[in-house]
Amino acid sequence: KAGVTQTPRYLIKTRGQQVTLSCSPISGHRSVSWYQQTPGQGLQFLFEYFSETQRNKGNFPGRFSGRQFSNSRSEMNVSTLELGDSALYLCASSLLSAGGASDGYTFGSGTRLTVV
Amino acid sequence: DAKTTQPNSMESNEEEPVHLPCNHSTISGTDYIHWYRQLPSQGPEYVIHGLTSNVNNRMASLAIAEDRKSSTLILHRATLRDAAVYYCILRGNGGATNKLIFGTGTLLAVQP
Numbered sequence: 001k002a003g004v005t006q007t008p009r010y011l012i013k014t015r016g017q018q019v020t021l022s023c024s025p026i027s028g029h030r031s032v033s034w035y036q037q038t039p040g041q042g043l044q045f046l047f048e049y050f051s052e053t054q055r056n057k058g059n060f061p062g063r064f065s066g067r068q069f070s071n072s073r074s075e076m077n078v079s080t081l082e083l084g085d086s087a088l089y090l091c092a093s094s095l096l097s098a099g100g101a102s103d104g105y106t107f108g109s110g111t112r113l114t115v116v
Numbered sequence: 117d118a119k120t121t122q123p124n125s126m127e128s129n130e131e132e133p134v135h136l137p138c139n140h141s142t143i144s145g146t147d148y149i150h151w152y153r154q155l156p157s158q159g160p161e162y163v164i165h166g167l168t169s170n171v172n173n174r175m176a177s178l179a180i181a182e183d184r185k186s187s188t189l190i191l192h193r194a195t196l197r198d199a200a201v202y203y204c205i206l207r208g209n210g211g212a213t214n215k216l217i218f219g220t221g222t223l224l225a226v227q228p
Binding site for chain 2: 042048058105106107108110
């Protein structure tokens with residue numbers, strides 16, 4: 001079966017611009033989570049969506065937002081980009097959400113965002 | 117959120133078993149123990165998870181201490197493709213805790 005698909009793979013943006021990243025989960029998975037990975041901070045949780053509702057949010061400023069569509073595809077948006085937003089953004093899908101601690105996540109290969 | 121402690125790095129020889137330790141002394145009764153690994157230039161990959169009993173799958177085995185304050189991921193025969201960062205993560209039940217909190221993990225080097 002197809003894995004988690006993230007587009008684009010690479011992106012270069014200028015400070016102050018905004019960016020939208022896309023994630024298509026595994027077919028049938030209704031939970032989509034987003035993570036940011038940087039050399040300094042490692043992997044950090046951004047937010048989770050389940051059935052189009054944000055279920056959980058990490059400690060990131062309001063410039064970071066997301067949404068989930070009825071087909072479970074998800075997008076995340078970063079507005080007013082800063083140099084420090086340069087990172088690998090990873091999307092992960094799972095079958096369950098709340099109460100799904102026994103469920104594993106499947107990650108995509110990520111979108112590498114560079115802000116110049 | 118409960119934390120885990122892992123060695124920063126470990127080395128193994130190819131075709132030998134590898135035991136990757138993880139301490140989680142503040143684990144709660146409903147926390148599952150998950151292991152993920154991240155190969156270079158890829159997203160994390162699910163390896164195995166467990167609650168109380170030891171678990172086996174095609175990738176690895178997970179040995180959980182009786183008091184659940186520690187666990188060990190066992191790769192039975194390391195290959196060069198197992199070189200990765202291995203993360204031990206506690207995952208709680210319920211919406212607010214339904215996220216993965218990654219530590220720094222253990223960088224496993226496999227020598228031919």
